[in-house]
Amino acid sequence: MSDFGHTGFSIDDLPLRDDLRGQAPYGAPQLTVKAVLNTNENPYPPSPELVEAIGRAAAEAAVGLNRYPDREATALRQALADYLGYGVDAANVWAANGSNEILQQILQAFGGPGHKALGFEPSYSMHPIIARGTATEWVSVPRTADFDVDADAAVAAVKEHEPSVVFLTSPNNPTGTALPLATVEAIAAAAPGVVVVDEAYAEFRREGTPSALSLLRTYPNVIVSRTMSKAFAMAGVRLGYLAAHPAVVDALQLVRLPYHLSTVTQAVALTALRYADELLSAVATLRAERDALVDWLRAHGFEVADSDANFVLFGRFPDRSAVFQHLLDQGVLIREVGPPEWLRVTVGTPEEMAIFREALLTATGRA
Numbered sequence: 001m002s003d004f005g006h007t008g009f010s011i012d013d014l015p016l017r018d019d020l021r022g023q024a025p026y027g028a029p030q031l032t033v034k035a036v037l038n039t040n041e042n043p044y045p046p047s048p049e050l051v052e053a054i055g056r057a058a059a060e061a062a063v064g065l066n067r068y069p070d071r072e073a074t075a076l077r078q079a080l081a082d083y084l085g086y087g088v089d090a091a092n093v094w095a096a097n098g099s100n101e102i103l104q105q106i107l108q109a110f111g112g113p114g115h116k117a118l119g120f121e122p123s124y125s126m127h128p129i130i131a132r133g134t135a136t137e138w139v140s141v142p143r144t145a146d147f148d149v150d151a152d153a154a155v156a157a158v159k160e161h162e163p164s165v166v167f168l169t170s171p172n173n174p175t176g177t178a179l180p181l182a183t184v185e186a187i188a189a190a191a192p193g194v195v196v197v198d199e200a201y202a203e204f205r206r207e208g209t210p211s212a213l214s215l216l217r218t219y220p221n222v223i224v225s226r227t228m229s230k231a232f233a234m235a236g237v238r239l240g241y242l243a244a245h246p247a248v249v250d251a252l253q254l255v256r257l258p259y260h261l262s263t264v265t266q267a268v269a270l271t272a273l274r275y276a277d278e279l280l281s282a283v284a285t286l287r288a289e290r291d292a293l294v295d296w297l298r299a300h301g302f303e304v305a306d307s308d309a310n311f312v313l314f315g316r317f318p319d320r321s322a323v324f325q326h327l328l329d330q331g332v333l334i335r336e337v338g339p340p341e342w343l344r345v346t347v348g349t350p351e352e353m354a355i356f357r358e359a360l361l362t363a364t365g366r367a
């Protein structure tokens with residue numbers, strides 16, 4: 001607590017927007033424990049070679065730090081386009097500080113007062129929070145019992161509410177559920193505004209699960225959002241990006257801050273992209289670890305949602321907070337998120353998963 005005088009002065013004394021009064025900020029705990037399995041990061045740190053390459057790139061970038069960065073992030077957008085494939089070019093790609101900033105720019109451009117954003121919940125908790133921050137009305141439509149999006153119900157909801165922005169998270173956080181392309185297409189065809197397919201976990205999807213990137217040519221209102229925070233193991237870099245029609249990129253120029261992406265961020269992200277094969281080599285390991293975890297949980301009588309991501313939603317616990325706390329007491333930090341009675345665990349290293357399994361058996365009296 002700072003000793004700043006003015007005792008008794010609090011947030012309530014500030015001219016805060018009415019719609020922000022009494023709200024809580026987003027905040028997954030950041031604790032130092034044996035197994036940190038709560039924010040869906042990739043557990044494998046960069047190799048010594050990549051660390052050195054990033055250091056060199058940052059040093060080279062430092063020489064020009066008296067100047068503003070490339071406002072258009074041209075080289076980086078080209079490298080991201082090359083990584084994505086699907087005939088995507090730099091003009092289709094936009095990058096920002098994490099996909100959260102991408103989503104915020106989308107809502108700044110297409111949402112705002114008098115506009116609605118619609119999402120299918122449970123889903124990523126930041127979607128409504130970013131909507132709130134941009135004064136966009138949030139419309140929550142429930143997913144089905146197995147966490148899917150019912151295409152007919154979704155189209156009906158879109159027609160009823162006429163949102164400027166629809167969020168489809170696939171694979172979905174916190175449930176791991178991926179959407180069939182037909183559902184995305186039906187919603188894109190019916191939506192009066194843009195449809196954001198948040199594919200933060202795309203690289204983890206199971207064989208045969210499609211990406212909405214294949215819809216971009218047909219549906220100019222579809223925006224696919226991606227990130228280097230998950231499969232790319234670069235959460236600390238803060239680099240998110242989207243692929244869409246170039247007109248969408250033009251629209252975002254109207255709301256982005258000038259020079260929003262630092263020279264250092266651009267240099268580090270470009271270097272990481274050059275090491276894409278190495279960074280993504282852990283994805284196969286994590287997918288196998290995830291599938292093994294799903295099998296293990298089911299074999300031990302837990303209910304588990306099918307997962308196309310690097311985390312697993314499992315239950316059910318009449319008192320999930322107690323289970324969460326029991327795990328934390330044993331040095332295992334997972335996430336109390338999503339529908340009541342369920343918990344979410346990120347797939348970590350084999351060592352971390354062994355610790356988790358043992359702690360879970362203890363916490364649930366199965367040991």
Ligand SMILES: Cc1ncc(COP(=O)(O)O)c(C=O)c1O
Binds near residue numbers: 226
């Ligand atoms: C579905 C989804 N979208 C976006 C993000 C944001 O990621 P970042 O801002 O690190 O790119 C997350 C992070 O957990 C997520 O789960």
